[in-house]
Amino acid sequence: MAIRPQGGFGVPDDQIDPQHFVVTISATGREVVTVVEDYGISGPKYDGQENANVDRVLRSRIDPRRWRLVASPLRSAFNERLKSRKYKPGRWQTGENRVHRLLGREMCVLLWAIEQCDEDKIPAAIIAWTGLRPEERWWLFAMAAHNSGKADDHDRGWRKAIRFGLTEGATPPDAQRSTLLDRL
Template identity: 75%
Template sequence: MSSRPTAGFGVPENEIDPQHFIVRISPSGRELVTVIEDYGISGPKFDSEENGPVDQVLRCRVDPRRWRMVATPLRNAFNERLKSRKLRSGRWEAGDNRVHRLLGREMCVLLWAIDECDESLVPAAVNAWTGLRPEERWWLYAMAAHNSGKADEYNRGWRKAIRYGLTEGAALPDAYRPTLLEGL
């Protein structure tokens, strides 16, 4: 089916140590889901906080309940894109899941939006994220990753703007909107 061999969600297998993201899901399903950007052979990158080069950066931690709310929409969006490029689809499993670097950037935008928001706003964030073009997601990632892209920097700069923009500034999907009769 696939014209090029890939692992996970579109990570090329025929390249030596490509840049990609790792989504670490605990086997118990009770620990935080972590997202790590691995620079691969193109790294390491200089980290001013560490005052030296780093090969990996912890981008996000999400509680398992929120992860379950976004895992299926992420998988569907990624597999649709992979299928359009005649690449093998992926699925989320316990352990380390590899994600292509561009898809990982898009995933971070959604996870950054939901990591500290009210849980009732997660469907709105998914709806708003789905409405963005990939290029818009990449741009948002680039803006946030520059100065607030680590896991613990959730309440500053572009990370805060992404959270407000995709949750509170977005409309809920039709399935979550109350009808006129429910208010009576």
Template identity: 45%
Template sequence: MGRAKAAATRTPAGRAQVQHTLGFGVPATSDPHHFKVLIPKSSTGKVQISEYLGLQSASTETAVIDRVLLDRPRWTAIRAEVQRAFNARLTVHGLKPSAWRIGDNPVDRLLGKELCVLAWAVEQMDPVKIPIAVRNWLALRPEERWWLFGMTAMATGGVMDAGKGWRIALQHALGDIAQSELLGVRVRRTHLDRTDDTQPMLELFGDSTA
């Protein structure tokens, strides 16, 4: 009786902890939609990020989409912060954290989309700007990253699309100016221009506190 009561009162996070996942939050089910980050043994080998559509794919020919190749130094520049951010999200949902390893690294489909946004931004970026891009990426909400992935993937989301369209836009959007500087300018302008102190500041995806 005691065990039944404990099971009934278990929190959602506690129930999620029981779930078995692979890598960064990929459900251990038959052919799930997810991403893979392939890290080669060679310290100079490029890191490849691919999307595996799983049961959602229309055919075996479209089941895997290679999204981006990153030079090893660029991957090294982003891997630690990405791992920390992903593990924080997984922990909140009661899922086990993970770490990047040589070989295949499974990544949850939503986290994989977010990773692609950062990888696309830094793939041809001046290395000195990559820390700025990482900070700006961290400042984005998940929904904003998903939206950016969707817009980029529609036309320039393949491994051979570097330097085109939205890929270039991401490079400039994340790497040119730190979000903290943009926020400071926006706040100063708001105080100068605002005639009503109760006027809300508009955000692309609504109230940032939601």
């Protein structure tokens, strides 16, 4: 019998194996952070690339340094939403962290945006991601997951568009933004 992941964000304990995401964080903090979508009892789903039914899909592998830059904003955004629905807030722990399926989709959009960008663009991506409504994040996830939603598809289709849309088009944080008077 598999050990259920501990910790996490918004995955109901009273349901039997719901669809959710699993974020695995190493104890050393030096290994890649992985994000896996687990279809739970509702799976398996057909994967055209594998030409088979799959129960779990590796959605993202993120460098631990980049993860540390987005972990706190993700936690804050998720906990704000969980508290508004009177759910217990979550926190990131070493090991496996379960994330509600909708929050996991939103998280993937941010992780896909920053996985290949320059590190100095990550704060702008966080601001752009925060400015999106949850429904917009879900839509972006759905568009990208259809053809380029696996961990190794980072430079294709909608994944590439998400990266450019959230990092290139976003305004940098106020601390990095120069004003018109500074340029005179």
